[in-house]
Amino acid sequence: MTLRQLLRSLRARNSPEQVNWRQYMVLWRTYLGPQRLRVALMALFLLASIALQLLGPQLIRLFIDTFQQHAGQQVLALIALGYLGIAIGGRLVSALASYLCEDVGWRATNRLREDLAQHCLQLDRSFHGQHTPGELLERIDSDVDVLANFFSQFVIQVIGSGILMLGILILMGRENLWFGLILGAYIVLSIFVFARIQRLSRAPYKRHRQAQAALSGFWGEVLQSLEDIAASGAARYILLRYFSLQRQENRAELTSIYWWAGLETVGIAIELLSTLLMLVLCGYFFVRGALTAGTLVLLLSYTAQLLDRTFDLTDQFGSLQEVTASIERINEIYHTTSRVQDGPGVVFPAGALAIAFESVAFQYEPDRPVLHDISFEVAPGEVVGLIGRSGSGKSTLIRLLLRFYDPETGSVRVGGNDLRQAKLDELRGRVGLVTQEVQLFRASLRANLTFFDDAIADQRILAAIEELGIMPWYTRLPRGLDTELAGNGSDFSAGESQLLACIRVFLKDPQLIILDEATSRLDPLTEQLITQAIEKLLIGRTAIIIAHRLQTVERVDRIMVLEAGHIVEYDQRSVLRNRPDSRYAQLLTMSHPEEMLA
Numbered sequence: 001m002t003l004r005q006l007l008r009s010l011r012a013r014n015s016p017e018q019v020n021w022r023q024y025m026v027l028w029r030t031y032l033g034p035q036r037l038r039v040a041l042m043a044l045f046l047l048a049s050i051a052l053q054l055l056g057p058q059l060i061r062l063f064i065d066t067f068q069q070h071a072g073q074q075v076l077a078l079i080a081l082g083y084l085g086i087a088i089g090g091r092l093v094s095a096l097a098s099y100l101c102e103d104v105g106w107r108a109t110n111r112l113r114e115d116l117a118q119h120c121l122q123l124d125r126s127f128h129g130q131h132t133p134g135e136l137l138e139r140i141d142s143d144v145d146v147l148a149n150f151f152s153q154f155v156i157q158v159i160g161s162g163i164l165m166l167g168i169l170i171l172m173g174r175e176n177l178w179f180g181l182i183l184g185a186y187i188v189l190s191i192f193v194f195a196r197i198q199r200l201s202r203a204p205y206k207r208h209r210q211a212q213a214a215l216s217g218f219w220g221e222v223l224q225s226l227e228d229i230a231a232s233g234a235a236r237y238i239l240l241r242y243f244s245l246q247r248q249e250n251r252a253e254l255t256s257i258y259w260w261a262g263l264e265t266v267g268i269a270i271e272l273l274s275t276l277l278m279l280v281l282c283g284y285f286f287v288r289g290a291l292t293a294g295t296l297v298l299l300l301s302y303t304a305q306l307l308d309r310t311f312d313l314t315d316q317f318g319s320l321q322e323v324t325a326s327i328e329r330i331n332e333i334y335h336t337t338s339r340v341q342d343g344p345g346v347v348f349p350a351g352a353l354a355i356a357f358e359s360v361a362f363q364y365e366p367d368r369p370v371l372h373d374i375s376f377e378v379a380p381g382e383v384v385g386l387i388g389r390s391g392s393g394k395s396t397l398i399r400l401l402l403r404f405y406d407p408e409t410g411s412v413r414v415g416g417n418d419l420r421q422a423k424l425d426e427l428r429g430r431v432g433l434v435t436q437e438v439q440l441f442r443a444s445l446r447a448n449l450t451f452f453d454d455a456i457a458d459q460r461i462l463a464a465i466e467e468l469g470i471m472p473w474y475t476r477l478p479r480g481l482d483t484e485l486a487g488n489g490s491d492f493s494a495g496e497s498q499l500l501a502c503i504r505v506f507l508k509d510p511q512l513i514i515l516d517e518a519t520s521r522l523d524p525l526t527e528q529l530i531t532q533a534i535e536k537l538l539i540g541r542t543a544i545i546i547a548h549r550l551q552t553v554e555r556v557d558r559i560m561v562l563e564a565g566h567i568v569e570y571d572q573r574s575v576l577r578n579r580p581d582s583r584y585a586q587l588l589t590m591s592h593p594e595e596m597l598a
């Protein structure tokens, strides 16, 4: 079963709130299945270490009883040496078992982390609108960390302890049936009590993790917008919000700690009670002559081991609530499926692509329509300038064209294909996007241009720069393609970032280009370079340009004017310009038309 199948099966069988033992088993089978050999080796070491732990007290008993029978020193020394060997061997084997457990755990959870990250990236924009990057990081990283511990620690502590405890009870029962039966019943009862309390403590723990995620999400947002916060004097609000979130997190943590402490207390109570029980039993049988001194020490030593293990189990049951909450939260993400799904696949025609919107309506939220009955066509190779006030729906129209969302009604066609039929990668491979906010990475200029694709040769990049006519800009860079960029908002201006985006698109060679013109004022030289690069980019390609200045639309074939989600004008630019009643013609006569486009 692949991870995806597992998660699908979890999704099908349970609501996100329910995690049961069966799911743990499915989880183990799925993750550990591919590592059968390592798991088998781990089990072998685990069993060997358990056997050695069981053997130790037997040798102590042998030593005492042999000593009481006045055996020779040589025999006693031999037994003592045997005990030493078992103790050292036991430590070594148990260290190896722990190492293998950690290794298996990390391998398994790295796969889960990878899969979860991929799943999140494939979810549509409405999901990402509802979850901050910090919150997702918390889930992908911290929750998966908890699971890694589950795999490594839980196997060693719970399964190992379980087998060891069973072994001890069987050996005790062989010595004296009553010992085995009474202690066995006591341990089963203790574990049952624990399981009940553990179930109750799950909700507080989950609330704590959610509060932590909210705090991480908050910091993620703050760190992304430090400049805005400083410029708008919002630091006080940010601090107040932080205090409020931190207070909630502290309260949730405190409640979770109370529960944890409660579990520990129950564990200690179990330990004390069983010590008492054991002393009474041993005293009773020893006085009646039913036990030798060696057997008495053996039984007490086994009881101590048994209690240690019960205590380890209490710890693990405590951490099980963390694991359960993490699985629930991971499960919740996997319950979320993207509203935009791959279609069966289509073949886009070669060359510039046609666009057609047919009676498209769209809304982000119920009863708040953003686009109404949008119908238009763009012929292959045409360039359309899209203008309209802020909030008129320009970006939304583009998002539908890139299939970040599907329309409520109607259809969007590219190259004659309904986008619902296309695979997302197929579509996005044919469309180039230059936005106002260009994402730069903390890496070399080369990596920023190629998106870390080493297969793209430097010559190709330089040819693209030359072709776009921006070599003068490039030659000013101190280290050429090796120039290190410090990531977003650092050493590159908005204009330069757009130049970089143009090169990226040129390298991708798409047949449809969407350009969101920069609103900020650019210096004349950079603006000239961008204009030149865009002109080159548009040759032989269909394009839609969201224009914020009238100069930009002077170069386009058609103009579309959007108003409150309606197309109010769509025609050849020359036709609109010559129609005095058209909005475009009126804009041309205004002294500050940008105000109408902002």
Ligand SMILES: Nc1ncnc2c1ncn2[C@@H]1O[C@H](COP(=O)(O)OP(=O)(O)OP(=O)(O)O)[C@@H](O)[C@H]1O
Pocket (backbone or CB within 6 Å): 129, 364, 365, 370, 388, 389, 390, 391, 392, 393, 394, 395, 396, 397, 598
């Ligand atoms: N993710 C979203 N969730 C809910 N409503 C949204 C979302 N994005 C945009 N809107 C709303 O949809 C409407 C159209 O927004 P859109 O961003 O398409 O306008 P626009 O013309 O591109 O504006 P601008 O030029 O300022 O970018 C606005 O009322 C906006 O508030």
